[in-house]
Amino acid sequence: MPSRTYVADCDVGRGLFAAEPLPAGVEILRLTGSLLSLNDVRSRGAQAANALQIGVDRYLNLEEPGRLVNHSCEPNAGVKDDTQLVALREIAAGEEIRFDYSTTISDGWTMPCRCGASGCRGLVVAFQLLPTALRQRYAVLGLVQRFILEAVEA
Numbered sequence: 001m002p003s004r005t006y007v008a009d010c011d012v013g014r015g016l017f018a019a020e021p022l023p024a025g026v027e028i029l030r031l032t033g034s035l036l037s038l039n040d041v042r043s044r045g046a047q048a049a050n051a052l053q054i055g056v057d058r059y060l061n062l063e064e065p066g067r068l069v070n071h072s073c074e075p076n077a078g079v080k081d082d083t084q085l086v087a088l089r090e091i092a093a094g095e096e097i098r099f100d101y102s103t104t105i106s107d108g109w110t111m112p113c114r115c116g117a118s119g120c121r122g123l124v125v126a127f128q129l130l131p132t133a134l135r136q137r138y139a140v141l142g143l144v145q146r147f148i149l150e151a152v153e154a
């Protein structure tokens with residue numbers, strides 16, 4: 001099956017792009033990688049950005065192409081059921097695919113943001129620190145890691 005995506009250079013390094021128009025809601029790819037603990041992630045320094053948090057002490061050391069998906073404060077994709085990258089709206093062929101990293105972060109990790117969106121928050125932070133309306137929007141869309149929502153509901 002031909003891939004619906006391709007990897008290319010973008011303004012923050014390499015990124016994942018749509019090879020064809022992707023309809024809203026479609027699965028783009030599965031985010032996969034070996035399991036890491038929080039300690040493993042912390043020992044990786046700058047490479048920590050390649051880890052996807054899927055539990056309080058559970059991370060995936062993302063493999064390509066999933067690890068090349070960049071962050072945006074105004075994303076066109078999101079992560080559903082912890083590892084499923086889905087289109088949040090229709091994505092045009094040639095458009096870079098990005099999700100909001102804050103929807104997958106509950107630890108203290110932060111990253112200065114250079115996403116370039118008009119609504120850029122300037123800093124990528126844990127989900128709990130997002131504005132309430134934005135947290136609710138992502139939750140309604142099902143684009144928040146399950147362990148984060150479980151912590152909020154507990």
Ligand SMILES: [Zn+2]
Binds near residue numbers: 073114117121123
């Ligand atoms: Zn931003």
